[in-house]
Amino acid sequence: MTCPNCGVDNAENSAFCKACGASLTGEQPASQAAHQSEAVPSPYQPPVYSMYAPYLPAPRREYTWKDICTIVGFISSIAGLFTFWVVLCPMGLLTSCLGYRGNRTRGLAVAGIIISLLAIAIKIGFILYHLDVLPSWLTDGAL
Numbered sequence: 001m002t003c004p005n006c007g008v009d010n011a012e013n014s015a016f017c018k019a020c021g022a023s024l025t026g027e028q029p030a031s032q033a034a035h036q037s038e039a040v041p042s043p044y045q046p047p048v049y050s051m052y053a054p055y056l057p058a059p060r061r062e063y064t065w066k067d068i069c070t071i072v073g074f075i076s077s078i079a080g081l082f083t084f085w086v087v088l089c090p091m092g093l094l095t096s097c098l099g100y101r102g103n104r105t106r107g108l109a110v111a112g113i114i115i116s117l118l119a120i121a122i123k124i125g126f127i128l129y130h131l132d133v134l135p136s137w138l139t140d141g142a143l
């Protein structure tokens with residue numbers, strides 16, 4: 001019995017070709033058998049995928065130096081409201097911006113950025129107010 005796919009001689013009672021695996025019973029056309037042989041590498045992919053899948057979420061959940069920056073930035077921003085603002089607030093702004101690129105603590109980074117920006121704006125506003133360099137239309141009202 002000659003294989004219609006590759007031409008190799010097989011035993012008369014064979015269901016599949018011993019050389020290429022094509023069906024010899026005629027139920028499966030040669031083109032479909034060729035398509036099946038193309039798909040042979042695919043069984044090798046799922047084991048690789050499932051092997052690495054449990055490790056994929058792990059890097060996202062790890063705390064990185066950016067998350068540490070976020071926490072330092074948030075604490076610096078809060079502390080800068082009460083003391084030594086001229087160093088703590090810019091430091092809080094800088095480290096919060098660095099921490100914003102992290103994965104775990106983005107909300108805290110945004111809070112740190114807003115708090116430190118507000119603190120710097122208010123402080124500079126007070127300084128300019130006491131220096132009397134702001135026009136009255138800007139400083140009058142709002143308490």
Ligand SMILES: [Zn+2]
Pocket residue numbers: 003004005006007008017018019020021022
């Ligand atoms: Zn064959």
